[in-house]
Amino acid sequence: MQTTISKKPATLNLWRRWNWLLWIAVVAVIYTWAITGLHFTGLQESAASVSRSIVHGLVQPDWSYVYNGSGEDLVSLILQTLAIAFLGTIISSLISVPFAFWAARGGKEWLHIRSGSGKVVLTLIRTFPEIVLAIMFIKAVGPGSYAGVLAVSIHSIGMLGKLFSEAIENMDRGADEAITSAGGNSAQIFMLATLPTIMPEFISYTLYRFEIAVRSASILGMVGAGGIGTPMIFAIQTRNWPRVGIILLGIVLMVLLIDSLSEQLRKRLI
Amino acid sequence: MDKTPIISFKNVNKVYANGTVGLKNINFEIPQGEFLVVVGLSGAGKSTLLRTINRMHEITSGEIRVEGESIKPYKGRSLRLLRRKIGMIFQNFNLVKRSSVAKNVLSGRVSYYPTWKSILGLFSTTDKQKAVQALQRVSLAEKLYARADELSGGQQQRVAIARTLMQDPKIILADEPIASLDPLTTKTVMDILKRLNQEDGITVIVNLHSVALAREYADRIVGLRAGEVVYDEPIAAVTEADLNRVYQTV
Amino acid sequence: MTTQIPRRPWLQRWHVKPIGWTLIILILLVASSRMTGVDVGMFFSNLGQFTDLLVRMSRPAWDYLPIILHPLYETIQMAILGTTIGAAFAVPFAVLAASNLVHNRWLRGIIRLILDLVRTLPDLLLAAIFVAIFGIGSTAGVVTLAIFSFGMVSKLFYEVIETIDMGPLEALESVGANKLTIIWYAVLPQIMNQFVSYFLYTLEINVRASTVLGYLGAGGIGVFLQRSLNEFNYSQTSVIILATLVVVMVIDGISNHLRRVLL
Known part of the structure; x- marks a missing residue:
């Protein structure tokens, strides 16, 4: 081992031995930059008392908010949040399929105009903040959960399209080959081989994306796009901590329930 | 000759x-x-x-x-x-693993059907019987409704042969x-x-x-x-x- | 010659499962569209306003760019600090949650429950609460990102730990080394690269997240995003979004490259 190393040019050897120092220097510079750049506001004087009230509110949540039949209670708004996530995910999963085939690389060549352009578009969609989308849709359809549905539908395409296209790239092309060799045309190959092979993976990714959509649907209300986020931000602003407590509890339970449900379904799929 | x-x-x-x-x-x-x-x-x-x-x-x-x-x-x-x-058999069987044996075998018949019928899975009764016969020839008729990935490798290859037989x-x-x-x-x-x-x-x-x-x-x-x-x-x-x-x- | 086609079990013959699932999904679809008031017509009748917005966004006010450079830096700084703090706290939790290191099922279960609970909370929700506690500014952002990445990193970390080769551990155990020595000499070397890789991955996600945290007052570029949207100054909004896009892609690129070198 040592003899092989000593055969290499001395400069390279030196570089190998000391480059970790360079890395440490780089990391140190980055952290110095990060720490000195931020103006820490320091703890507000009220921080301690606010924290205490929050904890107090979490321990003694406002149970009366859970259900009061007004349609503006916790249960109704949690259901509305789930509806936004569900509808948004379903719409987006349908739109994502053509995007995925656009972005999926067919051959082995590393540069491909069709797939490359598709990937760029998906990245752009993915990076465009969902909150901004929601605000834009609020301009179009007014505040409320419809805007939330539209925001989730469009934003999810970025991630679902990427996951779908990777599934297509990595799929087993065997069945395609078999139908081709049996004399099938391209529509038959797609419907009888490609789609049934890839479908379970598509569904599994859609479920996974639904889990994420539930989380984002619960905050979209903070900008007015429907769901549980609206009363949440209102309760925070009015310092109604027992209300915040019960809503937090509701969100946590909803997310836990949806996550485990979706995980069960995904396990059965594959 | x-x-x-x-x-x-x-x-x-x-x-x-x-x-x-x-x-x-x-x-x-x-x-x-x-x-x-x-x-x-x-x-x-x-x-x-x-x-x-x-x-x-x-x-x-x-x-x-x-x-x-x-x-x-x-x-x-x-x-x-x-x-x-020209039928073709592959090393990796090339079945749709999550579909039933019946669907896989019938898919060998695609080129005898117009596109819309085959993609909706509207295969005729005669061809369904033909699929059963094809499976009988590879001694797998009882697996007609099993999912392909439930079968062993050898059975999957026999299903693939039955699929090829559907092409005549x-x-x-x-x-x-x-x-x-x-x-x-x-x-x-x-x-x-x-x-x-x-x-x-x-x-x-x-x-x-x-x-x-x-x-x-x-x-x-x-x-x-x-x-x-x-x-x-x-x-x-x-x-x-x-x-x-x-x-x-x- | 006719051959008897074997009869399918009735569950299959009547396609109970596919029809059942289709029905469930259809019912859920109808219910959720009623609940959310989805109205395709309304979207198209208001399309004018939407396109007007898009048109205004398509003319970015480039002279706004110098003003947002500093908040952009602040956004990255928040992400770096938040991720680092979160990852630092995640390490001990990950060790305690790994089934191959901790054999006490109760301890492991409680730790995992805590981690699961932390992961249920969306980042913006955390931000809203921490802004209430710490006041408007980047402190709230850093704390939000720290907690958010803590939940994410600890899960990724303990899954890595559970895949390690137990041989070196057993060797050290057999010579009577204590737990910390074992972790230092037998566990860390095996997982270091993957830890760093996941750290970078979380950093990518946090850079994305940190760009909107300011919307609720938690510092960074999001503050300016909110301001421009409130003032209907969409040409500024689009500069912010484009600049964010560039930053996110640069960070993604660097991080992807480093991760490829590491693994």
């Missing part, structure tokens, strides 16, 4: 885009009803040779004739009709059909291919690694090395020593 060979290769060459030679000056004929085994090391071009017959691979120069007709000008519908009469093929190309199977199921699969050859008169071309199996089943053995035919003898003239030449590295 004076008959034109069912398949003939004439000065066939194949060079890949990156310059690798796939096939080099292939010349031979396959008479109707023959059980031909192609042997050679992996990478010798066996798989390429097989796939040029149904145009899953294109050749660079030369001519391939199937039933006396050059297959070069075929495209679209005529190409699909060529492929319909005149030729079956089998590309390393037993490479993923254990010795016992290997025998079952090879016996089925042999029976289809003898009972139905289907011309069968099989790529194999194993010389022992080749000698057991073949009417004739062709040896490939680096894309060239280096050996071509009827089974009666085959000797072990000759065959070993195929496996020598150049």
Whole structure:
């Protein structure tokens, strides 16, 4: 081992031995930059008392908010949040399929105009903040959960399209080959081989994306796009901590329930 | 019987885009009803040779004739009709693993249907019966409604053979059909291919690694090395020593 | 010759499962569209306003760019600090949650429950609460990102730990080394690269997240995003979004490259 190393040019050897120092220097510079750049506001004087009230509110949540039949209670708004996530995910999963085939690389060549352009578009969609989308849709359809549905539908395409296209790239092309060799045309190959092979993976990714959509649907209300986020931000602003407590509890339970449900379904799929 | 060979290769060459030679000056004929085994090391071009017959691979120069007709000008519908009469069996079975055996077998019939009917799965009762018969021939009728991935490797390969039978093929190309199977199921699969050859008169071309199996089943053995035919003898003239030449590295 | 086609079990013959699932999904679809008031017509009748917005966004006010450079830096700084703090806290939790290191099922279960609970909370929700506690500014952002990445990193970390080769551990155990020595000499070397890789991955996600945290007052570029949207100054909004896009892609690129070198 040592003899092989000593055969290499001395400069390279030196570089190998000391480059970790360079890395440490780089990391140190980055952290110095990060720490000195931020103006820490320091703890507000009220921080301690606010924290205490929050904890107090979490321990003694406002149970009366859970259900009061007004349609503006916790249960109704949690259901509305789930509806936004569900509808948004379903719409987006349908739109994502053509995007995925656009972005999926067919051959082995590393540069491909069709797939490359598709990937760029998906990245752009993915990076465009969902909150901004929601605000834009609020301009179009007014505040409320419809805007939330539209925001989730469009934003999810970025991630679902990427996951779908990777599934297509990595799929087993065997069945395609078999139908081709049996004399099938391209529509038959797609419907009888490609789609049934890839479908379970598509569904599994859609479920996974639904889990994420539930989380984002619960905050979209903070900008007015429907769901549980609206009363949440209102309760925070009015310092109604027992209300915040019960809503937090509701969100946590909803997310836990949806996550485990979706995980069960995904396990059965594959 | 004076008959034109069912398949003939004439000065066939194949060079890949990156310059690798796939096939080099292939010349031979396959008479109707023959059980031909192609042997050679992996990478010798066996798989390429097989796939040029149904145009899953294109050749660079030369001519391939199937039933006396050059297959070069075929495209679209005529190409699909060529492929319909040539069944193909693959090393990895190439089934839709999460679909039922019935769906997989019926999918072999696609080229007899208009697109809209086949993609909606509207296969006729006659063809469903045909699927059952095809499965009976590979002794798997009781697995009709099982999911393909519930079956063992050997059973999956038999399903793939049943699927090919739905095409009513005149030729079956089998590309390393037993490479993923254990010795016992290997025998079952090879016996089925042999029976289809003898009972139905289907011309069968099989790529194999194993010389022992080749000698057991073949009417004739062709040896490939680096894309060239280096050996071509009827089974009666085959000797072990000759065959070993195929496996020598150049 | 006709062949009897074997009869399918009735569950299959009547396609109970596919029809059942289709029905469930259809019912859920109808219910959720009613609940959310989805109205395709309304979207198209208001399309004018939407396209007007897009048109205004398509003319970025480039002279706004110098003003947002500093908040952009702040966004990256928040992400780096938040991820680092979160990852630092995640390490001990990940060790305690790994089934091959901690054999006490109760301890492991409680730790995992805590981690699961932390992961249920969306980042913006955390931001809203921490802004209430710490006041408007980047402190709230850093704390939000720290907690958010803590939940994410600890899960990724303990899954890595559970895949390690137990051989070196057993060797050290057999010579009587204590737990910390074992972790230092037998566990860390095996997982270091993957830890760093996941750290970078989380950093990517946090850079994305940190760009909107300011919307609720938690510092960084999001503050300016909110301001421009409130003032209907969409040409500024689009500069912010484009600049964010560039930053996110640069960070993604660097991080992807480093991760490829590492693994």
